[in-house]
Amino acid sequence: MGRWAHTWTAAPQLTEPDNLPPAPYAGSRVMADATLRQTVRISAGGERIRLRFSNAFGTTPLALTRVTVALPSGGRAGVSAVVPGTVREVTFRGRASAAAPAGAQVVSDPVDFPLADGAVLAVTAYLAEGQAAGVTSHPGSRTTSHLAAGDRTGNADLADATPVEHWYFLSGVEVEPAAPVLALLGDSLTDGRGSTTNGHDRWPDLLFDRLGGFAAANQAIGGNRVLGDGLGPGALARLDRDVLALGGVRWLIVFEGVNDLGTAPADGQESVTADLIAAYGQIAVRAHAHDILVYGATLTPFGGHSYDDPRGRREAARQTVNTWIRTAGAFDAVIDFDRAVRDPADPRRLLAPYDGGDHLHLGPAGYRALAGAVPEHLL
CATH class of the missing domain: 2.60.120 (Jelly Rolls)
Incomplete structure (x- = not known):
């Protein structure tokens, strides 16, 4: 067969x-x-x-x-x-x-x-x-x-x-014959909020246009969270159905967690940060059991959005999570989306040409920057 x-x-x-x-x-x-x-x-x-x-x-x-x-x-x-x-x-x-x-x-x-x-x-x-x-x-x-x-x-x-x-x-x-599959586990930033209707300019679409040679399984859900149900079951709950059950997955990019930080109380970030980091480790362990390489993407800025509390506790949590993604070694590689789209003059905010308008989601130019930040050798 x-x-x-x-x-x-x-x-x-x-x-x-x-x-x-x-x-x-x-x-x-x-x-x-x-x-x-x-x-x-x-x-x-x-x-x-x-x-x-x-x-x-x-x-x-x-x-x-x-x-x-x-x-x-x-x-x-x-x-x-x-x-x-x-x-x-x-x-x-x-x-x-x-x-x-x-x-x-x-x-x-x-x-x-x-x-x-x-x-x-x-x-x-x-x-x-x-x-x-x-x-x-x-x-x-x-x-x-x-x-x-x-x-x-x-x-x-x-x-x-x-x-x-x-x-x-x-x-x-x-399709048959099969190409190696890249699965994407994410939220609205991967689902393409802010992209062009009928325009295929989500970052996974643009990544395929740039590199080709693989089949892309975009399993993102807008409003999704890693730890608990939001819009759709949480990533931990849907990992088996939406990723591991797909045939031929060679790579998984995990770009999710901003909604966990943004919907948790500002004064409860220490707990959610620890749980989120533990969850990333669980996703990697479960995917590795299926011989899937797992790439972790850093969380992008949300300064100026409603997630951005006045005392900056959620921003501090984002920085803690990103430091762990970059340095812990739990993932087979790191894709630094944060660095790709942040404003160098104000790293807690998106660079203005990339901002989709609400200071959290990106526009087509921002999604193109994300697609360009994925190292070619990873695929």
Whole structure:
């Protein structure tokens, strides 16, 4: 049997009410009798693909009535039209439909569908019954999806579709032959808040554009924390599902922890800092057991953001964490994102051209700086 690589991923989350689709696609059965067209930009290309749909947070089965793949019009993300003649049926054990039980996922049969490195793929699914409860999604898609009534999986154009800025159910695209996989465990800074919608300028995208030669599995969740649940389960809780269960992972970059510091009381930083450092060690130990090289990234500045308390206790905690990342030797290598984007004149703040506007998240120029800070020899 051939080996597969995850060339695109979206970490599953429970869909909060504000991130459910708009009417008429919400209600007692979400997306009932609806077609959902989503575009994703892969990293490493291949000759065959297969899809993964997640029902990780569903409390009822997720029934996929029909699924197709195609090339999007113009090769662009976020469009509702696909190139006529490129539509291919996706099957599951030879059948057009499949159901993922509550809490589970479903993997499609392989589809002969050659894709070049960095290509954009359109995935269209029809849900006749919809889902009653517990919709699984990835809200921080930075990519436009489209919803239309009825079974439109074979249609080239969904001109009357409703746009929505989320991914639903689709959690992975795999390619064969396999490339070595780089997994990324992070929060909104890796999920791409502040990047361009449909622009593919998150730092992992830009890193792939710069170096290539690997498949990128971006398993970041905006608002995520390492120690406890925030938006999505904490990194320690989701490490097995989101990283270790992926086939072919050779490297893991851990760039997460700012939300642990920022949401903890300012006068309780000593405790959370010690727990965060211990958690990094646990992530490294667990990944090393799977022969994965683990790279730790330093936490970037947040001076001027609400996380920045007047007495500077969270900034002091950030410095303590970064010193440990740089010097403790728990990681196989260190990627100094802090140094890459901080203001040399005021190191507790982001350099102004990199600041996405809230003094915590980056804009495209800042994400390009992060991508440029990853040493080529590490991959």
